[in-house]
Amino acid sequence: MSDEQKPVAQPNAEAEKDVQNVLAELKGESTEAATPAAAVEETKQTDEAAEEARIVEAAAKLGEKSAQAEEQKQETKKQEQQQQQGRGGRTNYRNNVKFDPSSQEVTSDPVQIRKQVEFYFSDSNLPMDKFLLSKVGGSSNRPVSLELLHSFKRMRRFQPFSAIVEAIKTSETVELTDNDTCVRRKTPLPETVTENHNPTVVRVFEDKAMSRSVYAKGFGEEGPTTQLEIEEFFAPYGPVNAIRLRRSYDKTFKGSVFVEFESEEKQQAFLALDPKPKWKEQDLLIKSKKDYCEEKAREIEAGRIKPSGGRGRGGHHRGGRGRGGNRGGRGDNKRGDWRDRRAADQKNGFSDKKEEPKEERKEIQKDARGVPVVQSTTDESAGQKRAREEDGANGDHPSKKVDAKQE
Secondary structure: OOHHHOOOOOOOHHHHHHHHHHHHHHHHHHHHHHHHHHHHHHHHHHHHHHHHHHHHHHHHHHHHHHHHHHHHHHHHHHHHHHHOEOHHHOEOOHHHOOOOHHHOOOEOOHHHHHHHHHHHOOOOOHHHOHHHHHHHOHHHOOOEEHHHHHOEOOOOOEOOHHHHHHHHOOOOOEEEEOOOOEEEEOOOOOOOOOOOOOHHHHHHHHHHHHOOEEEEEOOOOOOOOHHHHHHHHHHHHOOEEEEEEEEOOOOOEEEEEEEEEOOHHHHHHHHOOOOOOOEOOEOOEEEEHHHHHHHHHHHHHOOOOOOOOOOOOOOEOOOEOOOOOOOOOOOOOOOOHHHHHHHHHHHOOOOOOOOOOOOOOOOOOEOOOOOEOOEEOOOOOOOOOEEOOOOOOOOOEOOOOEOOEOO
């Protein structure tokens, strides 16, 4: 067979098949490439929806939490308001008394123990201390349990208990009774002093202390240790019988004090100091208590200020008794107190609405020594009427330091 007659070779079947496969693969890749894009878009939309749902859920939880917090806040506020209410719905201002004797170190020092116990039973405290006076029974001079005294805030740092017993054994003004379990004054209070608080009787003791007392102002705001710091401030000029922090009607410290020295000589020596002592580098306004009371009496008489009729308690040197956190006087705010104040106000020519002095009243009432009578109140007296002494036009009351049994 000639060359012209030989069959022409056909394309390689395998090669054609490979080409077809490549084309198929390319088409397949194109299809596969399109599929992930759609899937990504779908996944993206799904994620966005999930995120939105998560945000909505978180916002709902946050709103619920905020509502719970607001509810808790209102409940706390309600509880605080209830705590601020005393009996009969009256506001209790005890939280305004900042004194906290817990900062003092524990000690068994017999000198400090005797001073504290003797103070409780002294003429500078006992007649004004409604709670302790009721326990003593006034001139009845009933013994008071040492365990009760040891429960007072300013007594708790004296440890052990036996140290108190030993310290009192050498006291010149108080004595132990009932197998050394109780204590009482060696000399009873005058017969005019009963177990019931009497502002008139209190005034007698205040008048006796007037000539040895001073007024000092400029001590700033009260802190937990202000009372102790003021006691240390006056200690070099003593001995001092009592330091009474003066307080407003809401028991806020007014920055002024009454200081009762042991004697008139000590008081005169303090007033004569030149230069005057400063409180934390700040000048103090210092004058005799008699001068201060006379000035206030003249201002009342002239109508520039009005007498106060409220009660107050402050803090007392070495702890008196008064209910607001310093050892407050139990029996404070008794119902009969307002009657006593109103009767005394009417006697002095003042109405219980703080009106101007009556026209027919020619002069301020004076005591037997000719000193104008000015009433006020103190922490320890827990409702007594001590001098109507004010730093401004509103009535305020001296305070007396007391750290009583915590309730």
